[in-house]
Amino acid sequence: MTGVRALTADEMRKLRLARMAAVEAMPYFGRALFALVPVAAPGLGTFAVDKSARVYIDPAMLGDQWSIPHAGAVLLHEVGHVLRDHFSRAEAVDVSVVRKAWNWAGDAEINDDLIAAGLSLPGDPVTPTGLGCADGLAAETYYHHLMPPGTPRDAYDDGGDGSGGGGDAGEGGCGSGSGDSAPAWELPADADLGSGRGLDSAAVELVRTAVARAVQDAARRGAAGRGTVPAGIASWAEAQLKPAKVRWETLLRAAVRTCVTEQAGQVHHSYRRANRRAPKGLLLPSLRAPRIAVDLIIDTSASMGQRDVDEALGQTRAVLRQSSVSTVRVTCCDAAATTPRRVQSIRDVQIVGGGGTDLRVGIDAALAARPAADVLVLFTDGGTPYPARRLPVPMVVALIGDHAIDTTPSWAKTIRVDPPAAGERVAA
Structure with missing residues (x-):
């Protein structure tokens, strides 16, 4: 690469032609295509997008090495990274995500829909079939297929510069907007080379919502461009317009x-x-505030797997940090309960148990302790009987695991402990 610069008038003309081809193929993506902030990146050998919705264009690919329809298809590919929020999802999929594997996973999630819409991508694009997977799955699924447990981090030579060498849509890096490592040549979000500054996260979210509505309108009409809306894009639009899930x-x-x-x-x-x-x-x-005692009751029955218990301990740590609490006690409970034990840190918690499930004995033990419990927090996978009457103190029940059985009484506050589904929107 020779550096990032503004597009010339002739390059902008060719870009407009490519954008028109993209809009003709997928008119419901029009808002996103026109929201991209274009800059020239001579020598890049492909297109790329950053997390600020700035698209980096190698001018040589506009009508020279790629046809205008191919360039339009690659624009749609880059738009797909922005719409599907591959940047944020990369951070959530793995604390030490292998960027190249994630980039391929994101490419596969996008490209199967582009191909289903009748678009032709240049070169040898990454597809789910090429990865040994079925179409229509989430990028997270493709990533875990590429990076099963025990796979060395250098299996995909993650040290590249993300430049996407070779000029193939979906090969190499697509920029930080795809969840790939940000190359040194990416511009700061507030940089302006004459085509405008990059978009902030709120502006990008507005674009996603507008596009999702356009997709649903097109799906209702039964036709969009050269065919119906691909199933993956329709599913994305439906998920995008659902209220964001609160963690x-x-x-x-x-x-x-x-x-x-x-x-x-x-x-x-x-x-x-x-x-x-x-x-x-x-x-x-004088007025005196009570000294609050919080009792944590952890279900250690045989139905609770080690992962469930670890999750309970992790949330115990969060409760230990609560302010205005003078006493925190932990009771391990299956069909019997241990004596409530005062703890200062997560290291003080000792897990015992492994039998049946009856958290009522743990609740009784916490209420009989001195000082008596002011707040009860239960960590369980359910399937336990509960007190028949409302307790004299508030009770919060954290239901852990996909198999959790919700039989909690209406007077208790119930929180389901489950991770968001792949690609599901999560509120900040």
């Missing part, structure tokens, strides 16, 4: 925090300490 960790922390705050707010009058504002010679009581 269960956020819900659990909020539920516990609310219960603790409500209990801490139950102040009472006490003569143990005189009221500093009392008139001279008059003894008035």
Whole structure:
């Protein structure tokens, strides 16, 4: 590459032709195609997109090495990375994601729909079939197929510069917008070479929503461009327009925090300490806030797998950090309960059990402890009987695992502990 610059007038003319070809093929992607901020990247050998929806164009590919229809198809490919949020999903799929494997997985998720729409991609594009997978799956599924447990990180030579050498759509890197490593030549988000600055995350989200609505409108009409809307794009649009799922960790922390705050707010009058504002010679009581005790009851029955128990311990750590809590105790419970044990950190928690499931004995033990529990937090996969009557203190139940059975009473606050599905939108 010789550096990033603004497109010349002739290059912009060719780009407009490629964009027109793309809009003709997939008119419902028009909003996204026109939202991309184009810049020239001579010598790149392909197109690429960054996380700010800036598209890097090698001018040599516009009508010279690629035909205009091929260039339009590659524009749609890059738009696909932006619409499907491959940048953020790469961060979520694996804390040490192998970028090249993720780039291929994202390419496969996009390209099967482009091919289904009748588009021809230049070179030898990455497809699900080429990866040994079925069409219509999420990038996360393709990634885990490429990177099963135990696969060395250097299996895909992850040290490349993301330039996408070879000029094939879907080969090599597609830029940081695809979840690939950001190459050194990518521009800062606020850089402007004459075609505008990159888009912020809110603007990109508005584009996604507008495109999703256009896709659904096209699907309802029964025709779009050269054919019907590909199934993968229709599914993406449906998911995009659903309310974003709030992470269960956020819900659990909020539920516990609310219960603790409500209990801490139950102040009472006490003569143990005189009221500093009392008139001279008059003894008035002062207000005292209760010292809150939170009891964590962990289901250690045989139905709870090690992963479930580890999840419970991880959330125990989060509760231990709650403010306004003077006492935190842990009770391990299957068909019997251990004595509630006060803990200061996750290292103090000792897991015992492995029998049947009856968390009522753990609840009784927590309520009988001194000081008595003010808030109960249960970590379980369900299938346990619960007290027949509302408890005198708030109870939060964290249902863990895909197999969790929800039989919690209506007066308890229930949080389902389950990871978002592949590609599912998650609220920030």
